[in-house]
Amino acid sequence: xxxxxxxxxxxxxxxxxxxxxxxxxxxxxxxxxxxxxxxxxxxxxxxxxxxxxxxxxxxxxxxxxxxxxxxxxxxxxxxxxxxxxxxxxxxxxxxxxxxxxxxxxxxxxxxxxxxxxxxxxxxxxxxxxxxxxxxxxxxxxxxxxxxxxxxxxxxxxxxxxxxxxxxxxxxxxxxxxxxxxxxxxxxxxxxxxxxxxxxxxxxxxxxxxxxxxxxxxxxxxxxxxxxxxxxxxxxxxxxxxxxxxxxxxxxxxxxxxxxxxxxxxxxxxxxxxxxxxxxxxxxxxxxxxxxxxxxxxxxxxxxxxxxxxxxxxxxxxxxxxxxxxxxxxxxxxxxxxxxxxxxxxxxxxxxxxxxxxxxxxxxxxxxxxxxxxxxxxxxxxxxxxxxxxxxxxxxxxxxxxxxxxxxxxxxxxxxxxxxxxxxxxxxxxxxxxxxxxxxxxxxxxxxxxxxxxxxxxxxxxxxxxxxxxxxxxxxxxxxxxxxxxxxxxxxxxxxxxxxxxxxxxxxxxxxxxxxxxxxxxxxxxxxxxxxxxxxxxxxxxxxxxxxxxxxxxxxxxxxxxxxxxxxxxxxxxxxxxxxxxxxxxxxxxxxxxx
Amino acid sequence: xxxxxxxxxxxxxxxxxxxxxxxxxxxxxxxxxxxxxxxxxxxxxxxxxxxxxxxxxxxxxxxxxxxxxxxxxxxxxxxxxxxxxxxxxxxxxxxxxxxxxxxxxxxxxxxxxxxxxxxxxxxxxxxxxxxxxxxxxxxxxxxxxxxxxxxxxxxxxxxxxxxxxxxxxxxxxxxxxxxxxxxxxxxxxxxxxxxxxxxxxxxxxxxxxxxxxxxxxxxxxxxxxxxxxxxxxxxxxxxxxxxxxxxxxxxxxxxxxxxxxxxxxxxxxx
Numbered sequence: 105x106x107x108x109x110x111x112x113x114x115x116x117x118x119x120x121x122x123x124x125x126x127x128x129x130x131x132x133x134x135x136x137x138x139x140x141x142x143x144x145x146x147x148x149x150x151x152x153x154x155x156x157x158x159x160x161x162x163x164x165x166x167x168x169x170x171x172x173x174x175x176x177x178x179x180x181x182x183x184x185x186x187x188x189x190x191x192x193x194x195x196x197x198x199x200x201x202x203x204x205x206x207x208x209x210x211x212x213x214x215x216x217x218x219x220x221x222x223x224x225x226x227x228x229x230x231x232x233x234x235x236x237x238x239x240x241x242x243x244x245x246x247x248x249x250x251x252x253x254x255x256x257x258x259x260x261x262x263x264x265x266x267x268x269x270x271x272x273x274x275x276x277x278x279x280x281x282x283x284x285x286x287x288x289x290x291x292x293x294x295x296x297x298x299x300x301x302x303x304x305x306x307x308x309x310x311x312x313x314x315x316x317x318x319x320x321x322x323x324x325x326x327x328x329x330x331x332x333x334x335x336x337x338x339x340x341x342x343x344x345x346x347x348x349x350x351x352x353x354x355x356x357x358x359x360x361x362x363x364x365x366x367x368x369x370x371x372x373x374x375x376x377x378x379x380x381x382x383x384x385x386x387x388x389x390x391x392x393x394x395x396x397x398x399x400x401x402x403x404x405x406x407x408x409x410x411x412x413x414x415x416x417x418x419x420x421x422x423x424x425x426x427x428x429x430x431x432x433x434x435x436x437x438x439x440x441x442x443x444x445x446x447x448x449x450x451x452x453x454x455x456x457x458x459x460x461x462x463x464x465x466x467x468x469x470x471x472x473x474x475x476x477x478x479x480x481x482x483x484x485x486x487x488x489x490x491x492x493x494x495x496x497x498x499x500x501x502x503x504x505x506x507x508x509x510x511x512x513x514x515x516x517x518x519x520x521x522x523x524x525x526x527x528x529x530x531x532x533x534x535x536x537x538x539x540x541x542x543x544x545x546x547x548x549x550x551x552x553x554x555x556x557x558x559x560x561x562x563x564x565x566x567x568x569x570x571x572x573x574x575x576x577x578x579x580x581x582x583x584x585x586x587x588x589x590x591x592x593x594x595x596x597x598x599x600x601x602x603x604x605x606x607x608x609x610x611x612x613x614x615x616x617x618x619x620x621x622x623x624x625x626x627x628x629x630x631x632x633x634x635x636x637x638x639x640x641x642x643x644x645x646x647x648x649x650x651x652x653x654x655x656x657x658x659x660x661x662x663x664x665x666x667x668x669x670x671x672x673x674x675x676x677x678x679x680x681x682x683x684x685x686x687x688x689x690x691x692x693x694x695x696x697x698x
Numbered sequence: 699x700x701x702x703x704x705x706x707x708x709x710x711x712x713x714x715x716x717x718x719x720x721x722x723x724x725x726x727x728x729x730x731x732x733x734x735x736x737x738x739x740x741x742x743x744x745x746x747x748x749x750x751x752x753x754x755x756x757x758x759x760x761x762x763x764x765x766x767x768x769x770x771x772x773x774x775x776x777x778x779x780x781x782x783x784x785x786x787x788x789x790x791x792x793x794x795x796x797x798x799x800x801x802x803x804x805x806x807x808x809x810x811x812x813x814x815x816x817x818x819x820x821x822x823x824x825x826x827x828x829x830x831x832x833x834x835x836x837x838x839x840x841x842x843x844x845x846x847x848x849x850x851x852x853x854x855x856x857x858x859x860x861x862x863x864x865x866x867x868x869x870x871x872x873x874x875x876x877x878x879x880x881x882x883x884x885x886x887x888x889x890x891x892x893x894x895x896x897x898x899x900x901x902x903x904x905x906x907x908x909x910x911x912x913x914x915x916x917x918x919x920x921x922x923x924x925x926x927x928x929x930x931x932x933x934x935x936x937x938x939x940x941x942x943x944x945x946x947x948x949x950x951x952x953x954x955x956x957x958x959x960x961x962x963x964x965x966x967x968x
Contacts, residue, residue: 159915161911161914161915165910165911165914185919185920186914186915187914187915187917187918187919187920188917188920189915190915190916190917190920191917194915194916195911195912195915197908197911197912199905199908201905202904202905202908202909202912203908203909203911203912204909204912205857205909205912205913205916206832207707207830207831207832211832214927215913215916215918216916216917216918218924218925218926218927219916219917219918219919219920219921219924220917220920220921220924221921221923221924221925222925223925224925224926224927227925227927228927247709260912263916264915264916267916267917467871470875472871472874472875492874492877493877496874496875496876496877500875501872501875503868503872503875505868505901507897507900507901507904508865508868508869508872508873508897508901509872509873509875509876509897510896510897511873511876511878511893511897521876521877522876522877525877525878526877555896555900569876570876
């Protein structure tokens with residue numbers, strides 16, 4: 105093995121115990137020292153398993169039939185226990201809470217160094233160094249569980265860095281983080297890579313932020329590496345089949361691809377600057393330079409003084425929340441004087457930083473939490489006056505963790521459960537269940553245990569168990585975490601259809617700004633327990649102060665629009681989706697519009 | 699923002715927070731032995747008062763916090779008391795209620811049994827709330843010479859207790875939204891609880907699995923021994939307290955053995 109090689113996989117094939125098909129199916133891969141490799145692919149394609157082979161968790165701790173070899177820094181993972189690999193390769197997992205072992209930040213970082221029998225004085229020095237590198241030194245005595253998700257992931261990274269590994273593997277480290285927390289983690293990793301010259305292998309869906317940072321992109325599907333190369337080349341190659349392969353493209357690549365793709369022999373852009381330059385070139389060559397301007401949408405309510413703005417007036421709201429406050433026990437209030445009103449129909453997003461009160465608000469609406477002050481009216485009825493049976497017939501709530509809501513032994517019974525409780529006719533139950541199985545791509549899985557499904561399938565099933573009742577209001581808490589593009593888009597397609605079909609109103613708690621821009625007509629932004637903004641989605645993305653306050657990052661299409669305006673094109677700041685920007689460019693270059 | 703768990707460590711700067719884990723463990727065992735040594739109602743009341751004073755004064759725990767953490771055990775203890783009082787035969791008739799003869803010695807026995815069951819859980823709550831799991835692991839290795847892999851098994855168990863509590867509360871809420879809480883009556887509640895069990899178990903297993911992977915990935919178990927940055931020693935105060943508690947247990951049992959204190963055993967109890 106060459107000194108230049110950090111990780112080498114030779115013919116790796118792995119079938120976990122109890123599985124009938126291999127999760128990895130003949131993977132050959134060489135990662136060179138100092139490379140930053142991004143691993144992408146559809147849900148269930150084998151990305152996480154590939155990452156777990158790299159320090160020997162597969163096959164030592166996640167067992168099954170394993171063939172082939174994984175050589176890391178010259179050592180075979182087959183012959184080396186996981187614990188002995190720690191100084192060669194570090195691992196950061198997806199779940200910010202689950203991987204935390206100790207109560208305080210410094211104890212968490214000490215842990216690995218103590219296991220390696222380092223001297224206490226050296227441990228303290230190494231701990232301080234790694235915490236400084238991730239920007240957490242000032243919080244070394246803090247309780248880990250009191251930190252935000254992004255801070256927890258930085259602590260996990262510090263605890264790995266302290267061991268001095270030459271390779272760091274990260275498995276969707278930002279899946280549960282707000283956009284700013286995610287960007288902070290990526291910036292820290294980029295800086296560490298520059299300063300320490302470590303090799304990074306990262307499984308991620310967030311391509312907008314990573315496309316420019318990484319050296320190499322690998323696409324894994326059905327247990328095989330199907331694309332491998334520099335990001336721009338791979339994105340250009342997969343763009344025509346991205347939907348079929350369920351891949352997220354960077355939005356800047358998607359914009360150009362949506363027009364008519366890259367120039368022959370050229371590459372799709374992966375940066376905002378390159379995208380603006382490409383669109384500017386096309387617009388400049390068109391007959392109607394900046395001719396079509398999409399309507400400018402302005403926010404109807406934006407609070408900049410920390411107080412909740414007055415809710416949007418609605419003649420017949422489905423939900424009215426007035427002056428709601430809530431605190432867990434004796435802790436500081438999580439919700440402070442929250443007021444909002446939701447009109448019937450449509451999809452509304454609730455966004456904001458981790459800990460801003462989004463989930464707590466949802467739990468108050470569904471009466472899981474009893475508010476200390478304020479009122480909530482659902483379709484004109486005070487929710488505190490409704491029985492749980494009445495309330496659950498009118499409002500559904502899909503929890504972040506799908507497992508929490510499962511009550512039956514099979515997928516079919518899971519879907520039928522709520523209908524049977526409500527004593528619906530057998531034929532109607534069968535009809536509704538079969539329709540939902542089809543909508544959620546779960547046909548053929550009817551007799552399987554809900555807990556035996558993949559993460560993505562469990563999430564779709566949990567959403568289906570709520571959608572099947574057809575309630576007036578449905579609240580979904582981060583339903584697309586860890587989902588690939590196709591699944592996320594398909595879910596929103598279904599939600600949108602249901603909104604129209606049965607006049608349901610959807611409330612969607614999320615950190616995914618692209619989905620918000622694409623699907624949500626209205627956005628509520630929360631920070632520090634207060635509603636900071638409540639209005640059209642486009643309005644939230646043009647308010648830089650609001651975005652900073654709420655740890656949000658607008659989708660790249662906003663920056664592209666801004667870049668085009670700076671070059672004299674008349675694109676509106678209401679263009680927040682690829683389709684809207686495409687409509688502008690098409691209109692500007694089309695002879696008809698001229 | 700998460701809810702505050704009852705069975706989770708909290709540093710309030712209390713006297714018990716500052717006391718080393720080994721001495722606290724000796725205290726829990728000593729109180730348990732003393733409570734188990736007698737079936738006299740007044741002795742159990744006295745022990746209960748002492749334990750609550752320890753929690754509120756020594757551990758800065760509010761009565762509400764103690765209740766939140768132990769109410770289900772309190773309910774179970776009351777149920778246990780009622781069943782035992784009703785069903786066990788006695789020798790000293792006391793009163794008749796609903797046509798059933800109750801005996802003074804039976805009620806004394808059932809009361810003592812129920813209270814001491816409850817007290818064990820209150821002591822456990824005090825220990826968990828005031829002991830940093832890491833300090834317990836370190837003290838087990840440094841003071842009791844327990845191999846660190848075993849000490850950390852205890853540590854992981856303590857870390858998982860609040861996780862179970864959190865998962866249970868979340869699953870109950872999630873299933874209430876689905877209408878699971880709609881099964882009425884006592885049997886319905888039992889059915890509902892059985893439905894909570896699998897998701898709670900699956901959730902805890904998944905989280906515990908991630909923790910184990912995280913520990914092994916950071917060299918846990920790479921060597922037969924490990925170093926510790928912090929020392930957790932008993933100190934003179936801990937040694938004196940522990941010896942005092944052990945002596946108190948011995949004296950208590952000697953007095954019972956000599957007949958100075960009536961153990962209050964129920965003669966007909968098998």
